[in-house]
Each structure stands twice: as structure tokens, then as C-alpha cells.
Amino acid sequence: MQVELLDCTPTPEELVCRAARGDYSSDWVGSDVPFAEVMEPVEGDTIDEKKQTLMDHLMRSGHWGPFEHPSATFAVRGVSRSCMAQITRHRHASFDVMSLRYVKLSGEEALEERFTYPETFESDEVVSREGVEEIEMSAEERGELADEVYQKCIDAYTDLVEAGVPKEDARMLLPIGTKVNMTFSMNARALMHLLNMRMKGDAQWEVRELSEKVLAEAKEWMPYTFERYEEKHPQPLSP
Numbered sequence: 556m557q558v559e560l561l562d563c564t565p566t567p568e569e570l571v572c573r574a575a576r577g578d579y580s581s582d583w584v585g586s587d588v589p590f591a592e593v594m595e596p597v598e599g600d601t602i603d604e605k606k607q608t609l610m611d612h613l614m615r616s617g618h619w620g621p622f623e624h625p626s627a628t629f630a631v632r633g634v635s636r637s638c639m640a641q642i643t644r645h646r647h648a649s650f651d652v653m654s655l656r657y658v659k660l661s662g663e664e665a666l667e668e669r670f671t672y673p674e675t676f677e678s679d680e681v682v683s684r685e686g687v688e689e690i691e692m693s694a695e696e697r698g699e700l701a702d703e704v705y706q707k708c709i710d711a712y713t714d715l716v717e718a719g720v721p722k723e724d725a726r727m728l729l730p731i732g733t734k735v736n737m738t739f740s741m742n743a744r745a746l747m748h749l750l751n752m753r754m755k756g757d758a759q760w761e762v763r764e765l766s767e768k769v770l771a772e773a774k775e776w777m778p779y780t781f782e783r784y785e786e787k788h789p790q791p792l793s794p
């Protein structure tokens with residue numbers, strides 16, 4: 556799985572502060588007013604300190620509106636259709652997902668490139684809220700079973716497409732572990748909500764992994780906001 560910050564609002568935390576200052580002052584906060592002037596009444600010796608003071612205040616008081624102005628677009632490579640179905644439940648994001656109506660999958664690629672292999676196909680134990688449990692099938696058998704089923708699926712799909720069945724119908728034989736790519740855009744507030752839901756210990760491992768990679772990119776984009784967010788986000792499940 557790969558996640559890349561594809562595009563974003565260029566000065567997001569300045570935008571949050573400028574919008575918020577417009578809430579608390581009758582002065583115009585348009586771009587013709589220097590940012591330092593907009594922030595002048597805020598406590599702090601430097602512009603960075605002033606930004607932190609204001610954003611701290613917003614986050615502590617649950618004043619999330621200003622965080623809806625900056626947006627980011629993420630490119631995601633190689634998540635299962637299961638993970639894609641989960642992330643696309645978030646209604647404040649915009650998505651483009653690789654379409655299996657239009658894209659013809661090749662049967663030539665290695666199975667690992669085409670399909671998702673969860674860790675529990677290989678590890679000897681599974682860690683859950685109930686504790687650590689052993690898996691009663693050898694890793695070798697599980698690996699062989701997954702390879703066999705995935706190979707049958709891609710072979711059957713390829714046979715149907717080559718026989719003239721439309722891709723949109725042949726894809727019915729592809730498993731939920733089939734990997735797709737997607738692009739999605741969200742504002743910072745909606746993104747924090749998504750991370751809250753999907754980094755929780757009881758969220759599925761793949762969407763948690765995706766969320767962790769998105770958070771790493773978001774910290775590059777809005778360092779103060781997402782580092783502060785990370786301090787508070789729910790802890791992952793541990794054994």
C-alpha cells in the first residue's frame with residue numbers, strides 16, 4: 556500500500572488562523588492585510604507562537620469550523636476493495652476509484668501485486684480484544700489456499716473477458732481482496748474525524764494502516780494541527 560499527498564492548500568494553518576481571526580474581530584482579514592497584522596492581537600512572541608495559541612484555543616474549545624477551509628488530496632495505491640468500501644463511507648470526502656468496469660486486470664502480475672494477503676495468512680497467532688489465539692492451520696497451508704483461490708479467480712475472470720463477457724460482468728468473479736487504486740480529497744476537519752474512526756483499535760487492520768499513512772502525510776502538510784491531533788488519537792489495540 557502506498558499513500559501520497561498529491562495536492563493541498565499551500566498555507567493551511569495560516570488559512571485556519573485568518574478565518575478564525577475573522578470570527579473574533581470586525582476587521583477585514585482579506586489577503587491584502589498582511590498575516591502578521593491579522594494576528595497582531597493574539598498572544599505570542601513570534602508568528603508561529605501566535606498561530607499555536609490560536610489553533611490551541613480553537614481545538615480546546617471544539618471550534619472546528621476554521622479547519623474546514625484547508626483541503627488535501629491523497630493518492631492511494633493497492634488497497635483491497637474491502638478497505639476501499641470502508642473509507643468511501645465517509646461522506647465529507649470526494650473519491651475517484653479505479654473502475655473494474657473500465658480497467659482490464661492482467662493475469663500476468665504476481666498474485667501479491669493483484670490481491671491482498673493479510674498478516675494472519677502467515678502469522679501463527681491472531682491478536683484480538685479477546686487476547687492472543689493460535690491459528691489452527693499451518694502458515695504454509697493458508698498461503699497455498701490463498702494462492703489457489705486467487706489464481707482461480709483471476710484465471711476465471713480472464714477466460715470470461717477473453718470470451719467476450721463485458722469486464723463489468725466478469726469482475727463479479729473477483730474477490731474482495733482485489734487491489735485497487737484511488738484518489739480522495741478532504742478538508743482537515745473531516746480528515747481528523749476519519750482518523751478518529753479508522754485508527755481505533757477495533758477498526759480493521761488495513762484501513763488502520765491506510766489511516767496511519769494518511770496521518771504521516773497530513774503531518775507534513777499541517778504539522779502543528781496533526782501532531783497535536785496525534786497526541787490525542789485513540790491508541791492502537793495491543794496484546
Ligand SMILES: Cc1cc2nc3c(=O)[nH]c(=O)nc-3n(C[C@H](O)[C@H](O)[C@H](O)COP(=O)(O)OP(=O)(O)OC[C@H]3O[C@@H](n4cnc5c(N)ncnc54)[C@H](O)[C@@H]3O)c2cc1C
Nearest residue numbers: 641644645646647648745748749751752753755757758759
Ligand atoms: C470499527 C468500525 C466498525 C464499523 N462497522 C460497520 C458495520 O458493521 N456496518 C456498516 O454499515 N458500517 C460500519 N461502520 C461504518 C460506520 O457506521 C460509518 O458509516 C462510517 O465510519 C462513516 O463515519 P460517520 O458516520 O462518522 O460519517 P462521515 O461520513 O465521516 O461524516 C462525519 C460526521 O458528519 C455527520 N453526518 C454525516 N452525514 C450525516 C447524516 N446523513 N445525518 C446525520 N449526521 C451526518 C455525523 O456527525 C458524522 O459522524 C464501521 C465503522 C467503524 C469505524
